Amino acid sequence: MSEHIASPKLYFGIFLALMICTAATVWAAYINLGQFNIVIALAIATLKATLVVLFFMHAKYSPGRTQLVIFAAVFWLGIMLALTLSDYTTRHELTQQQAHPESLVARRVAP
Amino acid sequence: MHRTGELYGQFETLEQQKDTATLGMWVFLVTEVLFFGGMFMTYTINRHAYAAAFGVGGNTLDLKLGGGNTVVLIMSSLTMAMAVWSAQVGKKQLVTLFLILTLLLGGVFLGVKAIEYKQKYDHHLIPGQSFDITFCSNNPAPCGISAEDAAKEKTEIAEAFAKDPNLNSHAQLYFSLYFGMTGLHALHMIIGAGLLLWLIKEAVAKRFGPGYNTPVEVTGLYWHFVDIVWIYLFPLLYLIDRHN
Numbered sequence: 001m002s003e004h005i006a007s008p009k010l011y012f013g014i015f016l017a018l019m020i021c022t023a024a025t026v027w028a029a030y031i032n033l034g035q036f037n038i039v040i041a042l043a044i045a046t047l048k049a050t051l052v053v054l055f056f057m058h059a060k061y062s063p064g065r066t067q068l069v070i071f072a073a074v075f076w077l078g079i080m081l082a083l084t085l086s087d088y089t090t091r092h093e094l095t096q097q098q099a100h101p102e103s104l105v106a107r108r109v110a111p
Numbered sequence: 112m113h114r115t116g117e118l119y120g121q122f123e124t125l126e127q128q129k130d131t132a133t134l135g136m137w138v139f140l141v142t143e144v145l146f147f148g149g150m151f152m153t154y155t156i157n158r159h160a161y162a163a164a165f166g167v168g169g170n171t172l173d174l175k176l177g178g179g180n181t182v183v184l185i186m187s188s189l190t191m192a193m194a195v196w197s198a199q200v201g202k203k204q205l206v207t208l209f210l211i212l213t214l215l216l217g218g219v220f221l222g223v224k225a226i227e228y229k230q231k232y233d234h235h236l237i238p239g240q241s242f243d244i245t246f247c248s249n250n251p252a253p254c255g256i257s258a259e260d261a262a263k264e265k266t267e268i269a270e271a272f273a274k275d276p277n278l279n280s281h282a283q284l285y286f287s288l289y290f291g292m293t294g295l296h297a298l299h300m301i302i303g304a305g306l307l308l309w310l311i312k313e314a315v316a317k318r319f320g321p322g323y324n325t326p327v328e329v330t331g332l333y334w335h336f337v338d339i340v341w342i343y344l345f346p347l348l349y350l351i352d353r354h355n
Contacts, residue, residue, distance in 0.1 A: 005199045015189040022181050029350035037354055041346035049339045056192045056335045066134050073141040077148045088156050
């Protein structure tokens with residue numbers, strides 16, 4: 001079994017796709033989409049990163065155990081981001097309730 | 112590091128030996144993902160808490176330099192991938208050429224980064240005693256911006272101050288993270304440039320071909336990873352609040 005050799009044509013195609021994505025992310029940044037600006041910016045960045053990992057880094061043609069290691073990296077990063085953010089983004093509400101406990105009582109009493 | 116590509120005793124085939132080396136680099140890159148991930152996490156939490164200051168901070172960055180550098184770095188990833196391909200198909204002179212091109216593009220990136228850092232120094236945007244987020248809006252001439260742009264920046268900063276009275280402190284937090292993250296990224300580029308120098312020396316000696324190209328492949332993995340870090344840094348640092 002010999003190693004897979006990707007063609008230069010494919011590499012140039014990926015390069016072009018990355019350039020188009022870069023232009024798209026700059027263009028999208030100037031449109032006011034409120035909270036969705038950050039979502040779009042990160043979605044485009046993730047698309048670019050996926051292209052680089054799959055083709056430039058040959059992950060598509062790598063053995064399964066290498067792909068498992070790559071998946072593990074993304075998975076553990078996801079755990080760190082998701083659990084930390086679920087804490088930080090909900091703290092404001094809690095401190096509000098501690099500062100104004102009567103609001104909790106009022107809510108409980110209300111029908 | 113095996114330098115000639117002979118089969119080592121613990122492996123059965125050269126292919127297995129190469130797969131093991133690549134897997135080793137990937138395991139190192141996993142630790143790098145979590146290392147940079149921690150910094151991105153810190154950035155996200157602070158951006159969430161001090162959105163006004165981070166917006167103003169991000170808009171002071173030079174989009175032309177940052178965007179240009181993104182293009183340069185992606186080009187260097189292409190030349191790196193082409194260097195690996197040249198070795199795989201046995202075009203030994205092309206390996207050297209593409210490695211030199213990669214090194215040059217990496218050098219251009221670092222040079223532009225140095226220009227940006229100098230600009231931040233001139234604009235009083237280095238965290239510390241002399242930090243002043245309003246400096247350029249009050250002194251358009253030394254910052255090289257038009258009076259019109261300065262007036263626009265002034266209103267933007269005034270609006271942000273209304274939302275966050277401690278804007279100057281929180282903008283320093285943005286710039287601390289800006290220098291920390293881009294500095295760490297630049298350090299990785301410098302290490303990558305060192306590896307490229309060694310690869311170029313070996314490539315000139317015509318060591319890399321279809322039978323033996325593991326160092327080019329493995330250094331390529333590292334180089335592409337550093338590119339990916341920038342792919343995330345660019346929108347997060349430069350583009351977050353351009354729509355305002």
